[in-house]
């Protein structure tokens with residue numbers, strides 16, 4: 288290889304997130320450019336090998352090491368350099384050392400762990416996180432096994448079965464088609480606590496990654512225009528899961544009184560909300576039933592409408608519209624707005640996964656306008672997160 292290519296390789300291989308000093312847009316542009324380089328350099332045979340052969344088996348190896356408690360034990364041992372023999376002794380039940388050797392060789396070859404010598408490995412930032420439940424990475428791996436994996440495998444068969452119509456039926460979904468009990472996604476989560484836990488872990492990890500909404504939406508004017516006397520409510524977070532978004536709002540406005548923030552989700556979901564501020568009222572509620580909190584300053588939905596096709600989303604909007612106070616209440620929808628061009632792979636993946644799991648979709652600006660106007664609302668402004676992922680639609 289020529290000297291300048293070697294120099295370029297050497298400097299690129301030293302890059303870390305810290306080199307971008309919190310400039311997320313630049314970091315993401317760099318990743319996208321690096322992926323284009325890989326695409327340009329790979330032959331078709333290498334590409335098909337990677338997508339069809341490498342990626343599925345790498346995932347299996349990750350899950351097996353989660354099941355064997357290997358990541359957890361290795362992280363507890365500070366991720367220190369270990370031999371295959373030592374690592375296989377950490378597994379429970381104790382696995383055959385040669386089985387572990389072969390899995391680790393695969394994971395070393397794709398950079399999940401680092402090979403430092405013959406049969407010897409050290410941990411990486413990612414493998415350490417795989418062994419730390421607080422990072423929510425093990426739960427996220429489990430979530431693919433519980434939910435995404437079979438849904439993705441079934442989608443081609445399901446689409447052929449329904450004549451390649453765009454899935455729009457929230458009940459007769461691809462998920463229900465493959466699920467042994469024929470349940471839909473959220474019903475399966477309610478029926479099987481382990482499935483709810485893995486989904487909650489994945490979603491909490493993803494919520495942590497997102498830019499907090501009070502950083503790109505003007506929450507100050509929301510608070511200043513609110514009447515919080517006599518138990519007035521500032522914000523109801525509908526489908527708010529474990530309350531991360533209300534916590535972020537409270538962190539920005541710590542002066543808010545108790546009761547000003549209301550977290551709503553299904554009972555099986557809000558029961559998992561731990562360590563919330565006492566200022567946040569937790570209200571188990573099914574959003575398909577009439578909204579119990581009337582005249583709040585804001586009704587906030589984050590990544591909720593992307594779970595539902597328009598016909599169902601309209602029912603939810605109707606329930607909220609019925610309790611909003613004219614000229615005072617605001618509807619805030621924090622979700623992806625698919626751009627006309629240049630959709631990121633994160634946004635496009637979310638869109639097609641929503642098809643596979645829920646017969647749902649991400650929406651373009653005109654799709655949002657149609658949905659919102661069909662329920663008698665009007666978009667006032669779309670606030671972008673500045674990172675090219677989500678936007679806050681203020682109505």
Ligand SMILES: C[S@@+](CC[C@H](N)C(=O)[O-])C[C@H]1O[C@@H](n2cnc3c(N)ncnc32)[C@H](O)[C@@H]1O
Pocket residue numbers: 473490494525526527528531551552553556572573574575588589590591594
């Ligand atoms: C994709 S998650 C988004 C959670 C959270 N807003 C966030 O952004 O992290 C969708 C949420 O809608 C909730 N959900 C589903 N069906 C619901 C229903 N009928 N009533 C209330 N919440 C529901 C789920 O439990 C889940 O927490």
